[in-house]
Amino acid sequence: MLKKSIIFTFFIALFSISLFSVMPVQANDMLGVEYAGYSGLGKSDVRMVVANIIKIVLGLLGTGALILIIYAGFIWTTSMGNQEKVDKAKKTIWGAVIGLAVILSAYAITNFIIKSFYDASMGGYYG
Incomplete structure (x- = not known):
C-alpha cells in the first residue's frame, strides 16, 4: 500500500x-x-517553396538523365564492336531520352500550374 x-x-x-x-x-x-x-x-509563400522544391527535384532528375546519356555514350564508344554492349548502350540512351522528355514535360506542366495558381491568387507572374 x-x-x-x-x-x-x-x-x-x-x-x-x-x-x-x-x-x-x-x-x-x-x-x-x-x-x-x-x-x-x-x-515566403508555401506554394512558392513547394514550386521551388519541385523545380530542384526535376532539375536533379534531368541531370541524372544527362549523366545516363553520357554513360551510355561511353559504353558505346568503348564497346570495340561488341554488339551486346552497343545494344545495351542504345537501350540506355533511348530510355534516358524518354525519361528526359517526361521530366521536361513534368517541368512544363508544373510551371504552368504554379503560374496559374499564383496568377489567380496574386494577379501576376512570380518570375
Whole structure:
C-alpha cells in the first residue's frame, strides 16, 4: 500500500511540475518570430517553396538523365564492336531520352500550374 502511495505521489508531482514548466511558454505566444528576420528566412509563400522544391527535384532528375546519356555514350564508344554492349548502350540512351522528355514535360506542366495558381491568387507572374 505504501509503495502504491509513493508511486502515485511521484506521478502527481511529475505531472504538476510539467504543468508549471508549460506556463512560461504559453505566456510568450510569438516565441522565436523575431529571429526569422535575423536568420535570413524571410516571409515566403508555401506554394512558392513547394514550386521551388519541385523545380530542384526535376532539375536533379534531368541531370541524372544527362549523366545516363553520357554513360551510355561511353559504353558505346568503348564497346570495340561488341554488339551486346552497343545494344545495351542504345537501350540506355533511348530510355534516358524518354525519361528526359517526361521530366521536361513534368517541368512544363508544373510551371504552368504554379503560374496559374499564383496568377489567380496574386494577379501576376512570380518570375
